[in-house]
Structure formats: structure tokens, C-alpha cells
Amino acid sequence: xxxxxxxxxxxxxxxxxxxxxxxxxxxxxxxxxxxxxxxxxxxxxxxxxxxxxxxxxxxxxxxxxxxxxxxxxxxxxxxxxxxxxxxxxxxxxxxxxxxxxxxxxxxxxxxxxxxxxxxxxxxxxxxxxxxxxxxxxxxxxxxxxxxxx
Amino acid sequence: xxxxxxxxxxxxxxxxxxxxxxxxxxxxxxxxxxxxxxxxxxxxxxxxxxxxxxxxxxxxxxxxxxxxxxxxxxxxxxxxxxxxxxxxxxxxxxxxxxxxxxxxxxxxxxxxxxxxxxxxxxxxxxxxxxxxxxxxxxxxxxxxxxxxxxxxxxxxxxxxxxxxxxxxxxxxxxxxxxxxx
Numbered sequence: 384x385x386x387x388x389x390x391x392x393x394x395x396x397x398x399x400x401x402x403x404x405x406x407x408x409x410x411x412x413x414x415x416x417x418x419x420x421x422x423x424x425x426x427x428x429x430x431x432x433x434x435x436x437x438x439x440x441x442x443x444x445x446x447x448x449x450x451x452x453x454x455x456x457x458x459x460x461x462x463x464x465x466x467x468x469x470x471x472x473x474x475x476x477x478x479x480x481x482x483x484x485x486x487x488x489x490x491x492x493x494x495x496x497x498x499x500x501x502x503x504x505x506x507x508x509x510x511x512x513x514x515x516x517x518x519x520x521x522x523x524x525x526x527x528x529x530x531x532x
Numbered sequence: 533x534x535x536x537x538x539x540x541x542x543x544x545x546x547x548x549x550x551x552x553x554x555x556x557x558x559x560x561x562x563x564x565x566x567x568x569x570x571x572x573x574x575x576x577x578x579x580x581x582x583x584x585x586x587x588x589x590x591x592x593x594x595x596x597x598x599x600x601x602x603x604x605x606x607x608x609x610x611x612x613x614x615x616x617x618x619x620x621x622x623x624x625x626x627x628x629x630x631x632x633x634x635x636x637x638x639x640x641x642x643x644x645x646x647x648x649x650x651x652x653x654x655x656x657x658x659x660x661x662x663x664x665x666x667x668x669x670x671x672x673x674x675x676x677x678x679x680x681x682x683x684x685x686x687x688x689x690x691x692x693x694x695x696x697x698x699x700x701x702x703x704x705x706x707x708x709x710x711x712x713x
């Protein structure tokens with residue numbers, strides 16, 4: 384037990400007690416959430432942090448809704464990725480939950496694919512394997528492939 | 533014969549966490565989960581019934597020494613309130629989830645996951661600032677923390693600010709006392 388005493392007015396002291404314990408693996412969870420993003424994405428097995436980074440980075444302009452963080456499936460201006468009742472879902476503009484993506488990294492990529500199809504066709508095609516690059520083709524390549532004459 | 537439910541406070545909290553992963557929460561299931569907590573509000577309990585992490589929720593009986601018994605204190609009552617409130621809140625939330633009947637999305641395949649990870653890695657350098665890392669860290673902690681935090685009115689301001697590490701720490705480790713000296 385660590386105790387800090389801070390003197391306040393009128394002879395009253397503010398006593399701050401802190402027990403030297405790690406309940407519910409609080410520090411372990413904090414460390415696992417603090418892994419640098421590139422390391423979390425490229426090294427080791429699939430983790431919770433990797434699932435979240437995939438969603439946050441690939442859908443960076445869309446808010447992520449997670450009921451474990453106190454969010455609710457409310458109406459909004461756009462469809463959003465969400466985590467409800469143990470698996471990933473799409474939350475529509477009307478606040479309706481579209482199920483089917485499932486859990487884990489496959490569920491996270493599932494909801495990303497569902498939304499990318501509408502907002503970024505290039506990246507969607509790249510992930511499903513229909514393109515070799517997620518970037519726009521350069522004009523030179525377009526010229527090389529042109530068959531006008 | 534009286535069967536004593538050991539470490540009931542932590543067990544009820546863990547059952548609440550299970551409710552957050554379920555698509556259906558029934559009244560019977562909640563009542564079964566909450567029944568063991570009644571003992572804490574109506575009787576002094578032995579050390580065997582108290583989990584290591586719940587010790588700060590109990591005070592030793594001032595005179596009863598053999599066997600040593602413990603009574604719940606205000607911190608323990610606040611936790612029981614949060615757990616109880618959490619169960620009913622969760623049942624209400626699950627009942628109000630509006631799930632689409634026809635529309636469905638699908639899980640990704642292994643090949644799609646590999647491609648998505650390549651694409652994510654290519655975007656890290658330009659986006660991985662302090663905002664992203666702190667948001668990701670807060671979400672990881674939120675996913676792993678006891679869900680009674682979300683139903684604890686004392687911690688509501690921390691939940692609103694997404695300060696889940698602080699909320700967990702205040703609930704489980706620290707307590708504040710203003711004492712005349």
C-alpha cells in the first residue's frame with residue numbers, strides 16, 4: 384500500500400491510498416494496447432489490437448461504434464462499422480445492425496470490405512484480389528494499354 | 533445444508549461480462565447470477581467468500597474474531613449496485629438492438645485478410661499518430677475491462693471521455709479518503 388498525504392485547509396489532509404496490485408491484468412491489457420501499430424499489424428498472431436487497427440486505418444473517415452466503449456447503435460449520417468454482442472456488424476444510417484461478419488480478424492475485415500465497396504472501389508478490388516495495386520494506374524500505363532488505333 | 537457461494541462478487545461481475553457477448557439475456561439468467569449477492573447485503577461473510585480483488589469492498593467485524601467475519605462497506609455496496617444495474621441495463625440494450633432481417637455481410641477469407649493487412653501496413657506511416665494509438669489502446673482496454681464500469685454512475689464521466697484505464701484503476705485499485713488528521 385502506498386499512501387500520499389496532501390495537506391488541505393482547516394487541518395484536513397487528503398489521503399490518497401494506492402494498492403500495489405494488478406487487478407484483472409490491467410497493466411497487461413494496457414501494454415497489449417500500446418504495441419506500435421506497424422508491429423501490431425505485421426508481427427505475430429492476430430490480436431485484438433490488429434483487428435481494431437485494420438478498421439481504424441482502412442476506414443479512417445468513418446466513426447467506429449463499439450458498445451464495449453459505451454457507444455450505442457444510433458442514427459447517423461453514414462453506415463459505420465461496429466462491435467455488438469460479441470461480433471462485428473455494420474450499423475446503418477438508421478441505426479439498424481447488419482449481422483454476418485462474425486468475430487476476430489475475419490469479422491473486422493468483413494465489415495471493412497462491406498463499407499469499402501461503397502466508398503473506395505480501388506481498395507476493395509485490391510483486397511478481394513481483382514487488382515494488383517490499391518493505387519490509381521499512372522497515365523503512362525493507361526497510354527501503354529490504350530488500343531485506339 | 534447451506535451452500536456458500538465463494539467469491540460471489542467477482543463471479544457476478546464475470547457473468548455480467550458474459551452478458552455483453554451474448555445476443556440474448558433472459559430474466560431468469562440474470563436472477564440466477566444476482567442471487568448469490570443477496571448474502572453480502574444481509575450477513576457477515578467469512579474470508580473464504582471474498583475474492584482477493586474484492587477485499588477493499590469489505591471491512592472486518594469490529595468484535596467478532598473467531599472466526600473472523602467481514603461486512604460489506606460503502607465501496608462494496610456501490611459495486612453491487614453497479615453489477616445489478618449493469619445486468620438490467622444490458623438486458624434492455626440487447627432487447628433494443630434492431631437487427632436487420634434480410635441484409636447480411638460476410639466474414640472475410642484468409643486471402644482477403646492477408647491483403648487487408650498489407651494495405652493497412654502501407655497506411656500506418658501516414659496515419660499512426662498519437663490520436664490513433666490512444667484510440668486503439670482505449671478500445672483494447674474497453675473490450676477487456678469488467679463491464680460493470682459502464683453501469684457505474686461514479687465512473688460515467690470517465691466512460692464519456694473514453695478514459696477506460698483510469699476508470700478501471702479507480703474501480704479496482706484506488707480509493708479516495710478525506711480524513712481529518
